[in-house]
Amino acid sequence: MQSINVYIVKRLGQFFLVVFIGINIVFFVTHATPIDPVEHSIMAAAMFGSTSPEAINMLREALADLYGLKGSLWDQYWTFWKRIAVADFGPSVSSFPTPVSTLIGRAIPWTVGLLLTAVIISWVVGNILGGLAGYYRENRLLKAAGVVAMGLHPIPYYIIAFVLLIIFGYLWPVLPLGGGYQRNMTPGWNLPFIGSVITHGFLPALSLVLVGFGAWFMGMRALVSNIVTEDYVVYAELAGVDRNRILGSYVMRNALVPQITGLGMSLGAIFNGAIITEQVFGYPGVGTLLVSAVHAGDYSLVIGITTISIIGVAGAVLVIDLLYPLLDPRVKIG
Amino acid sequence: MLSILKDLLRYNREFAAGAALLGIVVAMSAMSALAPMPPDDVYVVPPDLPPSWTYLMGTTSRGQDVFWQLSFAIRNTLLFGFIVALLSRILSLVIGLLSGYLGGFVDRVLMSINDTFIVMPLFPILVMFYFVMRDRMSWAALALVMAGLGWAYDARLIRSIAMSLRTRQFTEHSVYSGMSTRQIVAQEHLPYVMPIVFSTTMNNINWSIGLEVTLSVLGFTNINTPTIGVMIYWANQHTAMTAGVWWWVFFPVALVIMVFIGLFLLAVSMNEYIDPRSRLSRMRSAKT
Secondary structure (H helix, E strand, O other), X not given: OOHHHHHHHHHHHHHHHHHHHHHHHHHHHHHOOOOOHHHHHHHHHHHHOOOOHHHHHHHHHHHHHHOOOOOOHHHHHHHHHHHHHOOOOOXXXXXXXXXXXXXXXXXXXXXXXXXHHHHHHHHHHHHHHHHHHHHXXXXXHHHHHXXXXXXXXXXXXXXXXXXXXXXXXXXXXXXXXXXXXXXXXXXXXXXXXXXXXXXXHXXXXXXXXXXXXXXXXXXXHHHHHHHOOOHHHHHHXXXXXOHHHHHHHHXXXXXXXXXXXXXXXXXXXXXXXXXXXXXXXXXXXXXXXXXXXXXXXXXXXXXXXHXXXXXXXXXXXXXXHHHHHHHOOHHHHO | OHHHHHHHHHHOHHXXXXXXXXXXXXXXXXXXXXXXXXXXXXXXXXXXXXXXXXXXXXXXXXXXXXXXXXXXXXXXXXXXXXXXXXXXXXXXXXXXXXXXXXXXXXXXXXHHHHHHHHHOOHHHHHHHHHHHHHHHOOHHHHHHHHHHHOOHHHHHHHHHHHHHHHXXXXXXXXXXXXXXXXXXXXXXXXXXXXXXHHHHHHHHHHHHHHHHHHHHHOOOOOOOOOOHHHHHHHHHHOOOOOOOOHHHHHHHHHHHHHHHHHHHHHHHHHHHHHOHHHHHHHHHHHHO
């Protein structure tokens, strides 16, 4: 078999393993709980509105069926997988009777949009600046950028988002806080709406970029400053090749390969950051939905979001892994 | 050991800055031993007073002295990070060393599991843990769960070192002199990976404190144990920023940022110290 096929099969295998282990964790954590999810949901539902005893009994039956709590543990396990295969997590308790999958489906575009924008900006900017900083070591501006990257990188997403919220919410209120677009607007492909989406997404994206860019910057700087000592770079310099061309086509091209692997490996952490940031700014994505689901005691919604998150992140990592051979021809030759 | 520390303090600016920041933080947490009141008491001082000489960092809307409250909070937060790091170090050392030394099938299986945990989005899983445990989710339970989830990245790093150690001659000598796998890994290979373990410990503490703060601020931990996140949680509950009680938010956030930057600088400088190539280039640039 060709080595590229071996590579693809391995990556697919890893994808299925992540999904398998992740969903097993979700199943066993939720089924080994000391709290009965059905009673819990009924309590939560009762808090939202008074219900008659008959209605509660009906609800109990329906929930036990929905959560797959009937039959042995093995039966429950099977029902759980079958439900996941068709993405059916039952109705949400907190916004009954809307199905969980509809709620998640509504939130996903926001999360994906935010995440994609932030990851692309921080990865591209971080790598370019990091590459320049590794090559032009004496440049004052790039050194200053290094200090900024070092100071921002270790701070967790929540704190950065929180500080931005305080700065732009209380000290200098110029940007909108909360929501994905202006409340009285109807979503559509027109200029004012797109503008509103951009201004509302600016702060969440900014906080993700501020934390994210440092890792790529420092990684790229270290890689480039190692590569420039290689013989072929010295040769190119002696041969009089333009320095920017050396950096762009020879040095950074090689350094990008581990950075792609790094992107795949840190995607889970970046996703964590994105859903936390959403919650801070009240952005209408999966993160805000997850936190409100926990506060409302919405069992099926929490399970649904966790499961979809695991599958989504594993899928995104798979896509990055499959793009990898385009950059690193060694995978193809083997 | 002491002379290494002295050298690092003198020649490595990152190490000196990190040590200074952490010094302040540790001193702050040590103050908790001198606190005149237990951390759980509320309404012991007049509420909402701005920082003054009597109340160095002001008082909260719950009638607590921010300074003493913060000393308890940072002590618990640091302790939490340290315990998670310690427990997950054990896991990552055992898995990393065994995987690297044994290679083959064991390595493939362990590393597949390892990569799975690297990719897995942990935040929703931790939130789910809280969701099913609710009030039983104690401080210790959270530490255990996070240690169980946070070992993967460093295990990979340790494995890569162990793999290169396996091909070294002294490993062959040990095998031929009849040492068992356990002995070789624990006595021969462990000392080589210890420096990198120290630097990953710093990063792991940062990671666990970051997640703890995030979960606490959302109210997803035991909100009666004072930690930095729990302090911010209560400040948010009392809408401290809109009420103008900025000191309730400012001091915990500033202190925890000092922890993150301090630990990170220590990790970076230690990494550099371990890597002879970057140490050489630093010495060269110091000369010119």
